[in-house]
Amino acid sequence: MAETSKPLIGLKWEPKLPGLSLDLKTAGSTSSKRAESTSLWTSNSELVDGLCLPPTDPKKINKMIRKQLKDTTGSDWFDMPAPTMTPELKRDLQLLKLRTVMDPALHYKKAVTRSKIAEKYFQIGTVIEPCAEYHNRLTKKNRKATLADELLSDPKASQYRKRKVKEIEEKSRAVTNKKWKKKGNQSKNTKQRRN
Amino acid sequence: MTHPQRRRGGGGRGRGLATGGGGSAVRGRGSESGGGIKGGGKVLVAPHRHAGVFIAKSKGDALVTKNLVPGEIIYDEKRIFVQNEDRSTVEYRVWNPHRSKLAAAINIGVDNIWIKPGLKVLYLGASSGYSVSHVSDIVGHEGCVYAVEHSHICGSDLVNMTEKRTNVIPIIEDARHPAKYRMLVGMVDIILCDINQPDQATIIATNASYFLKPGGHFMITISANSIDSKLSAETVYQKEVEKLQMEELKPTEILPLDNCEGDHACVFGGYRLPRKQNS
Numbered sequence: 001m002a003e004t005s006k007p008l009i010g011l012k013w014e015p016k017l018p019g020l021s022l023d024l025k026t027a028g029s030t031s032s033k034r035a036e037s038t039s040l041w042t043s044n045s046e047l048v049d050g051l052c053l054p055p056t057d058p059k060k061i062n063k064m065i066r067k068q069l070k071d072t073t074g075s076d077w078f079d080m081p082a083p084t085m086t087p088e089l090k091r092d093l094q095l096l097k098l099r100t101v102m103d104p105a106l107h108y109k110k111a112v113t114r115s116k117i118a119e120k121y122f123q124i125g126t127v128i129e130p131c132a133e134y135h136n137r138l139t140k141k142n143r144k145a146t147l148a149d150e151l152l153s154d155p156k157a158s159q160y161r162k163r164k165v166k167e168i169e170e171k172s173r174a175v176t177n178k179k180w181k182k183k184g185n186q187s188k189n190t191k192q193r194r195n
Numbered sequence: 196m197t198h199p200q201r202r203r204g205g206g207g208r209g210r211g212l213a214t215g216g217g218g219s220a221v222r223g224r225g226s227e228s229g230g231g232i233k234g235g236g237k238v239l240v241a242p243h244r245h246a247g248v249f250i251a252k253s254k255g256d257a258l259v260t261k262n263l264v265p266g267e268i269i270y271d272e273k274r275i276f277v278q279n280e281d282r283s284t285v286e287y288r289v290w291n292p293h294r295s296k297l298a299a300a301i302n303i304g305v306d307n308i309w310i311k312p313g314l315k316v317l318y319l320g321a322s323s324g325y326s327v328s329h330v331s332d333i334v335g336h337e338g339c340v341y342a343v344e345h346s347h348i349c350g351s352d353l354v355n356m357t358e359k360r361t362n363v364i365p366i367i368e369d370a371r372h373p374a375k376y377r378m379l380v381g382m383v384d385i386i387l388c389d390i391n392q393p394d395q396a397t398i399i400a401t402n403a404s405y406f407l408k409p410g411g412h413f414m415i416t417i418s419a420n421s422i423d424s425k426l427s428a429e430t431v432y433q434k435e436v437e438k439l440q441m442e443e444l445k446p447t448e449i450l451p452l453d454n455c456e457g458d459h460a461c462v463f464g465g466y467r468l469p470r471k472q473n474s
Contacts, residue, residue, distance in 0.1 A: 076242075076246035077242040077247065078261050078312065081280070096253075099254065103254075106254070117242050118242055118243075118250075121241070122241040123240045123277040123279065123285065124277070125237070125238050125240055125285075126237055126238070127274070128234065128274040129234025130268060130271040130272065130273065131271075137233055137234030137235050138235040138236055140235075146237060147238070147239060147253060150253070151253070154254075
């Protein structure tokens with residue numbers, strides 16, 4: 001049946017009957033697999049795309065082979081795998097795009113044309129500093145789990161960010177005329193009350 | 196003289212700013228040895244436009260290569276440790292453009308460095324082996340780097356470095372006489388030359404005639420002061436380019452390196468390139 005360990009799917013089909021093995025050479029290697037499922041009925045995990053027989057059409061065979069290959073950048077970048085997208089990763093990517101606005105003092109040159117490879121394949125790692133750079137490392141508390149957490153927890157940037165968020169909220173807030181809030185001798189309400 | 200567009204560069208300012216606080220009001224992008232990257236910080240590693248090279252992004256950017264020998268560093272560079280979903284681990288080393296002219300050229304935005312995983316490289320003027328180590332990272336286990344260095348002090352550092360890296364072959368010889376090490380070196384795809392000698396054009400020409408395959412490429416760093424300190428930098432570069440062209444080394448790109456001290460330029464080119472057939 002379909003063997004996921006080898007790139008080629010099984011192009012031979014044999015009924016899975018115990019004791020009936022035409023191919024004696026591979027008996028040793030596949031005996032462990034056969035021991036798992038000696039029943040005639042094969043579970044879905046062993047079938048490829050729910051098919052019992054491998055297709056004879058070479059186009060379809062090639063398609064199945066391509067599906068079984070891992071999604072990596074290829075040999076040019078040492079087979080860097082594509083990560084499974086999680087909401088945390090999405091947040092990390094978003095924040096990296098927005099890093100121009102996070103700190104007013106830091107300016108970035110315009111990014112090179114976004115390559116398809118860099119958008120799809122990437123890895124998140126931690127920096128290990130050399131012994132000599134003892135002055136340039138984060139404290140244990142400042143070490144966060146994700147890139148987003150780290151970028152957001154920078155105290156200088158957070159001050160600026162909070163101020164900016166307040167300013168934006170002030171502008172976007174609907175103009176309300178809270179007359180009861182007005183204080184002082186000159187306000188209309190207090191004048192009326194006094195007189 | 197082709198001046199390619201400068202797409203990114205550390206610039207003169209912002210050099211050596213390791214800490215996040217204080218400093219100048221306008222800081223350049225942290226392309227210099229991980230400007231904003233601190234030990235213990237998180238970083239996103241993505242493939243660079245050039246094969247075998249990667250970028251590490253966080254608050255600042257850094258050029259990195261995949262460490263051929265995980266756990267080993269050459270001098271004091273930062274490493275980036277990545278754990279994949281299938282529990283395999285990868286390590287990257289940060290490439291400092293102030294120490295390595297090739298890294299500086301990549302940061303400025305050279306079109307093509309011609310170095311790829313699996314290639315054979317001849318590096319003349321290997322020095323202590325800092326750039327050589329990164330080239331060996333790029334070239335990987337299938338490739339090979341022949342590092343030629345004349346000085347014995349730098350040579351011993353180089354040999355120590357190659358003890359761990361099996362794809363680097365140290366050659367402690369004068370590059371002027373490639374006949375002396377011809378039995379150690381096979382045909383190479385690329386020659387990188389970082390020798391600051393006035394006759395470096397002839398040096399690279401003789402080495403190319405011995406070892407460089409037709410259709411191969413080369414890179415030379417020209418230090419204007421080393422060749423002729425009286426002339427202006429542009430004239431020196433022009434003269435060197437003419438010398439190279441006479442020796443069938445056709446330059447395709449000339450890149451002035453601004454972020455290095457002094458007048459330096461990088462010349463990339465091809466050797467005995469096949470003639471374009473006009474259809």
